[in-house]
Amino acid sequence: MRENHLGRPIATVVLAMSADGKISDATRSPTLFGSSADKAHLETQVALADGVLGGAASLRAGGTAMRVSTPELLQQRTVQGKPPQPVQIICSRSGKIPPMLPFFRQNVPRWLLTTNAGAKEWEGQPGWERILVLETAQGDVDLLAAMHQLAKLGLGRLAVLGGGELVAGLLAAGCIDEMWLTVCPLVFGGKEAPTPVDGGGFSLHQAPRLQLQEVKRVEQEVFLHYRVQR
Numbered sequence: 001m002r003e004n005h006l007g008r009p010i011a012t013v014v015l016a017m018s019a020d021g022k023i024s025d026a027t028r029s030p031t032l033f034g035s036s037a038d039k040a041h042l043e044t045q046v047a048l049a050d051g052v053l054g055g056a057a058s059l060r061a062g063g064t065a066m067r068v069s070t071p072e073l074l075q076q077r078t079v080q081g082k083p084p085q086p087v088q089i090i091c092s093r094s095g096k097i098p099p100m101l102p103f104f105r106q107n108v109p110r111w112l113l114t115t116n117a118g119a120k121e122w123e124g125q126p127g128w129e130r131i132l133v134l135e136t137a138q139g140d141v142d143l144l145a146a147m148h149q150l151a152k153l154g155l156g157r158l159a160v161l162g163g164g165e166l167v168a169g170l171l172a173a174g175c176i177d178e179m180w181l182t183v184c185p186l187v188f189g190g191k192e193a194p195t196p197v198d199g200g201g202f203s204l205h206q207a208p209r210l211q212l213q214e215v216k217r218v219e220q221e222v223f224l225h226y227r228v229q230r
């Protein structure tokens with residue numbers, strides 16, 4: 001059991017955004033717009049995690065999971081006593097995730113966080129090592145309860161790879177500890193384009209406050225590392 005004093009995993013959001021704060025274009029295309037330095041940064045963060053958490057819409061858009069493939073990072077995981085790949089955890093209210101996605105052919109452990117209706121979608125079907133059902137009265141996934149469950153299942157550190165709806169829910173539930181945002185040199189615009197934190201938003205008074213830990217510039221990109229203040 002890897003539970004810490006929080007009773008849930010330490011969770012770090014890792015996202016790339018345009019200079020105007022969008023994580024995709026207005027059509028929500030899965031275009032990867034970060035540089036090779038950003039991809040390496042993302043893989044490094046994934047390699048530090050026991051689990052990688054993502055929203056179902058991001059998976060439906062992108063189709064695959066971010067695996068650890070760099071030999072040094074695989075070696076680092078071995079030294080740390082971790083399995084080669086973190087568990088890929090997908091959060092879905094509906095459970096409607098096309099089984100033909102390449103994700104289901106990747107050599108990674110897969111867990112589904114869902115509702116009763118979502119679990120029904122997968123009844124009698126392979127695809128997931130575990131299906132965790134944690135439902136609120138409103139029919140959402142109970143994200144705080146889910147995080148506690150993940151800690152009980154031995155996950156000490158999570159990388160949260162978006163999208164904006166899932167991150168908003170986790171922030172509102174007080175389940176995010178750190179954020180890495182890569183500011184990329186392009187502008188998407190568009191009021192329908194997703195941002196790092198969508199959902200209903202926070203009032204000025206309730207807005208989670210961040211502490212800037214680190215700023216790195218690599219060529220045209222800026223890597224911002226924040227800690228969420230408690």
Ligand SMILES: NC(=O)c1ccc[n+]([C@@H]2O[C@H](COP(=O)([O-])OP(=O)(O)OC[C@H]3O[C@@H](n4cnc5c(N)ncnc54)[C@H](OP(=O)(O)O)[C@@H]3O)[C@@H](O)[C@H]2O)c1
Nearest residue numbers: 016024028055056057058092093094141162163164165166
């Ligand atoms: N630039 C980047 O670094 C980056 C990273 C990731 C994603 N993206 C982009 O972000 C976009 C997707 O973001 P998004 O905000 O639309 O979606 P998202 O957060 O990836 O996924 C939303 C879906 O997740 C499930 N979900 C989220 N919170 C839930 C809760 N509390 N309870 C139950 N289910 C919950 C629901 O799944 P169901 O619909 O299955 O019920 C919901 O429709 C895509 O365009 C993707 O390409 C960009």
